Amino acid sequence: MPSQETKNTLDSSLSLSKSLMGAPLGTVPHKSHNDNTKGLNSSSSSSSSSQYHCSSFGDQDIIDDYELAQRKAAEAAWRRYQAVEWLQKMMDQGASESYLLPKQPTEEEFSLALRNGLILCNVLNKVNPGAISKVVENPILTIQSADGAAQSAIQYFENMRNFLVAVGNMKLLTFEASDLEKGGSSAKVVDCVLCLKGYHEWKEAGGIGVWRYGGTVKITSLQKESSSFLSLICSSESTDESIDDSVSSNEYDQQILEFLHISSDILLEESKAADALTFLFDHFGLELLQTYLTDRNGFDQTPLNTMLIDAVLRKVVHDFTRLLTLHGNQLELVLKQSLKGDLDSVSKAEFIEAISKYLKQRICGDSNDFSKLCICGGKSGEIQVTSSQNGNYLERLDHQQKLLEELKSAFQVSSSDAKQVISNWEGEVKRLEHHIQGLEVTSSSYHKVLEENRLLYNQVQDLKGSIRVYCRVRPFLPGQVSGQSTIDYIGENGNIMIMNPHKQGKDARKVFSFNKVFGTNVTQEEVFADTQPLIRSVLDGFNVCIFAYGQTGSGKTYTMSGPDLSTEGTWGVNYRALRDLFEISKSRINFVSYEVSVQMIEIYNEQVRDLLITDGSNKRYPQVLSF
Ligand SMILES: Nc1ncnc2c1ncn2[C@@H]1O[C@H](COP(=O)(O)OP(=O)(O)OP(=O)(O)O)[C@@H](O)[C@H]1O
Incomplete structure (x- = not known):
């Protein structure tokens, strides 16, 4: 990095460059200035004193010239640093040749380091792999001294020649091998390196569009002898050359370069413009091709051959080019009119304003007049077709726009309907949720009550x-x-008084107490009513046993089974109990699962008999007596 003082000098040089943009051209410094980087600090300070000294004498021209020369020297050094910085970046860390190149070399150091071509060839091979197939590795002698360099002249000449040929083939800025010798123009070498750097950065960024060095000129072969504008602005500034009247044209070109300084943003815009042009050609150029190929004269079946296809394609390209040329010419005419033909002293701002004005005119007035600009082989009929096609497109576009609006409004209606339905459903779901929560609460309290009820x-x-x-x-x-x-007598409290007619007195009557006594006219239903609550207890998990006891013919079977099974009204306790058992278990089916099994036995004469046996064996179970 330059020292602070040097940096200040460089900064001031840059700001001077900007201020020069609007300055009258042709001012030439009279004093040469040796571009020595290491001498920049001293030259900067000495120039300050010189400037002060000269101004005290009132010779402003001399001050300006000297200042300009100083600025150019600083700028050349700054460009050289940039070139060196990039070369060092491109070289591998610790590479043998990297130490040859100091960070801020003088012009001589710069030339000496690059003279063997080793750095340049290796860097070029990194930018464009395989650009130089063989690099001669013999750098040691070249750095020792100028004599050492001479000893390996053959080797480095081969490197340099290969480098210059390769760079030339790539259509980049080049220089002469002698530019690296004493008295040569190292600025051209710097230009070549910076050009290579620009190309490398463009390639790294994806290589979009057409690469242009400095944003102004597409690099082709550089004609040194050419005095054309393009070659002039491509030529490098020679800050190490003596600055006198003979280089006034260089000064002029330099200032044009500064005037046309194009930023990387504009380069990007150029790339976009190239894309837009490609799109334009794809859209209109190929449509033009289709128009040409459309059958109108009954030659639809005419076979196409390579020659015809080439001719049609050439015509399309030709017509498209004519269209662009027409636009260009029109722009030129309008701009000239706008600038009133006074093109000798037009400022950049005026030029930009004229372009803006032209653009406004095109947008407001002429944009729809497409037919004027469309060239279809000069046939007015084709122009009309294009106009009508254009009209059709507009109609179709209008129609599609309307359809789109209708779809949009239909979508909005559907969308609001859907929102309404969703909100209704959400309300309904919330209501159901609330209801279910209530039911859950009720259900849990119901189960509590049920349990309490069961216990009670x-x-x-x-x-x-x-x-x-x-x-x-x-x-x-x-x-x-x-x-x-x-x-x-049968009492309400379960007492029954039995009378013995064969006895007298108090022995004639005896009272027996029961839980309840049923008289002769009591129905089967009334007898079961007292037993019925016990059936529910069975399903609540309690053990219940109901049995009839009495002498033969007393009515046990009648009470327990009933006289007629086909008549429900006469059913005895067993059937009624079973009916209740199934009904209650059915009502609790969601909460409790019951299993019901039936066994019917008879105990007679101290013998147990299975009454449900079906094989007719009349099986008896004397052993069951053990329970
Ligand atoms: N409450 C009643 N009303 C009308 N008839 C009855 C009643 N109780 C019993 N009987 C009748 O009395 C008769 C004897 O009854 P049942 O067969 O039920 O007696 P049992 O005690 O079962 O006799 P066993 O022990 O010999 O089997 C039957 O004809 C029966 O219909």
Whole structure:
């Protein structure tokens, strides 16, 4: 990096460059200035004193010239630093040749380091792999001294020649091998390196569009002897040459370069413009081709051959080029008119304003007048076709625009409907959620109540007595002699008074107590009513046993089974109990799963008999007595 003082000098040089853009051209410094980087600090300070000294004498021209020369020297050094910085960056860290190139070399150091061509060839091979197939590696002698360099002249000449040929083939800025010798123009070498750097950066960025060095000129072969504008602005500034009147044209070119200084943003815009032109050609050029190929004269079946295809393609390109040329000419005419033909003293701002004005005119007035600019082989008919096609496109575009609007409004209606439905559903879901929560609360409280009820219910059953004895009085059977009944009295509290007609006095009557006594006229339903609550207790997990006891013919079977199974009204306790059992278990099916099994046995004469046996064996179980 330059020292602070040097940097200040460079900065001031740059700001001077800007201020020169609007300055009258042709001012030439009279004093030469030796471009020595290491002498920049001293030259900077000495120039300050000189400037002060000269101005005290009032010779402003001399001051300006000297200042300009100083600025050019600083700028040349700055460019050289840039070139060196890039070369060092491109060389591998620790490469043998990297130490040859100091960070801020003098012009002589710069030339000496590059003279053997080794750095240049290796860097070029990195930018463009394989550009130089063989690089002669013999750098040691060249750096020792100028004599050493001479000893390896043959080797480095080969490198340099290969480098210059390769750079020339790439259409980049080049220089003469002698420019690296004493008295040569190292500035050209710097230009070549910076040109290579620019090319490398463009390639690294993807290589989009057409690469132009400095944003002004497409690099082709550089004609040194050419005095054309292009070659002039391509030629390098020679700050190490003596600055006198003979280089006034160089000064002029330099200032033009500064005037046309184009930033990287504009380069990007240029690239976009190239893309736009490609799009334009794809869109209109190829449409033009289709128009030419459309059959209008009944030659649809005419076979095409390479020659015809080439001719048609050439015509399309030719017509398209003419269209662009017409635009260019029109632009030139309008600009000249706008600038009133006074092109000798036009400022950049005026030129830009004229272009803006032209653009506005095109947008406001002429943009629809496409037919004027369309060239279809000079045939007015084709122009009309293009105009009508253009009209059709506009109609179609309008139609599609309307359809699009309709679709848009339909979509908005559907969208709002959908939103309404969604919001309704959300409301409904919330309502259901609320309802379910209520049901959950009710359900849980219901189960609590149910449990309480179950406990209380069974407590009641228990309080009624875990063992209950009921007495049922059988009526006289048909055909029985209806003599006097021994039943004297049946009380409500479960007492029954039995009368013995064969006895007298207090022994004639005896009172027996039961839980309840059923008279002769009691129905099967009434008898079961007292037993029924116990069935629910069974399903609540309590053990219940109901059995009938009595002498033969007393009515046990009648009470427990009933006289007629086909008549539900006469069903006894067993059937009614089973019916309730199934009904209650069915009502609890969502909460409890029950298994019901039935066994029917008879104990008679101290023998147990299975009454549900179906094989007719009349099986007995004397061993069951053990339970
Ligand atoms: N409450 C009643 N009302 C009308 N008839 C009855 C009643 N109880 C019993 N009977 C009748 O009395 C008769 C004897 O009854 P049942 O067969 O039920 O007696 P049992 O106690 O079962 O006799 P066993 O022990 O011999 O089997 C039957 O004809 C029956 O229909």
